[in-house]
């Protein structure tokens with residue numbers, strides 16, 4: 001059960017037991033997602049006032065623990081076994097019990113980056129997830145030095161488990177070069193991260209509801225215990241509910257938990273590759289609240305890095321899905337620095353097999 005599902009269960013329960021209250025809270029319409037978002041933020045902020053000390057205490061202790069991001073100290077810290085051969089271990093595994101695609105892509109990029117000079121910067125990568133990753137064993141990364149040119153250098157990386165590839169990845173690096181051609185789309189206008197709640201704060205808010213069903217409570221607590229090494233603040237918390245059909249587009253602020261620091265742009269690209277797979281594919285489900293995913297997995301992932309950025313500082317992640325069909329969904333993402341600079345773009349196709357939502361019987 002993922003976060004969206006837990007929150008939907010919670011919502012279904014509320015609808016069943018407190019229809020009037022729910023209608024009031026949602027402004028009587030499931031279509032006005034902006035209003036839902038505003039109401040939820042205001043309501044949540046109010047409820048959170050009483051939890052301020054608790055939240056700030058836990059945040060302080062978390063920051064102390066996380067002085068250095070676990071993504072740097074553990075997940076992306078590959079062990080060298082031989083020339084161009086590395087081993088990576090896992091930190092967070094999704095409830096699907098298959099390895100998180102972002103982790104495999106991030107680790108593959110780390111392995112590729114180790115074989116290129118410091119004067120080269122990752123500008124793009126293209127990957128296929130060909131088999132599910134097994135969380136019970138480490139992943140081996142085998143790098144092939146495909147080509148070294150004057151400007152561009154290409155590496156091919158195979159991620160291997162049980163003697164078979166789980167991911168094939170091509171990454172390209174370039175020397176820094178000036179260009180008279182420079183343009184980008186404008187960044188969407190959204191509230192700053194300081195005005196929004198983290199996923200954990202939203203969950204604390206839902207947990208404080210007296211009418212929350214035990215099953216939903218358990219699911220939410222499991223999610224809180226899940227130490228995802230990314231901090232996320234949804235711009236529109238209504239997209240968690242999936243009560244009514246939404247445009248296939250969502251935005252959130254995200255950053256790596258803990259400190260990474262300036263300087264190592266290759267590392268920031270690897271962290272961004274990790275983050276980029278986290279909430280992308282779900283965007284294709286937003287128009288279909290009547291369905292839930294019974295099988296969802298990314299099939300491929302491409303990424304382009306445009307400018308310098310810090311993955312441990314808030315970046316706006318804009319996700320949209322221009323197409324779905326044939327049990328697949330196409331999703332595209334743009335990562336924006338908070339000063340409006342487009343930092344990275346990505347694109348992914350995923351398999352999406354769905355089943356109709358039915359009200360949970362045990363609530």
Ligand SMILES: CCCCCC/C=C\CCCCCCCC(=O)SCCNC(=O)CCNC(=O)[C@H](O)C(C)(C)COP(=O)(O)OP(=O)(O)OC[C@H]1O[C@@H](n2cnc3c(N)ncnc32)[C@H](O)[C@@H]1OP(=O)(O)O
Nearest residue numbers: 002003094100101102129130131132133234252279297298
């Ligand atoms: C706003 C912020 C919100 C944030 C909220 C976020 C909340 C939670 C986030 C959680 C994180 C999510 C994770 C993100 C996504 C990922 O990381 S996915 C992981 C990376 N990708 C993968 O692991 C995919 C790896 N590739 C594969 O596994 C295979 O390539 C494949 C399974 C896709 C290949 O499919 P296929 O060729 O069909 O393989 P088979 O082995 O033959 O079949 C596999 C199973 O599928 C069943 N199946 C096949 N075809 C069909 C069909 N037409 N209809 C129904 N079912 C089919 C087949 O029977 C097999 O089933 P079983 O395994 O036997 O049960």
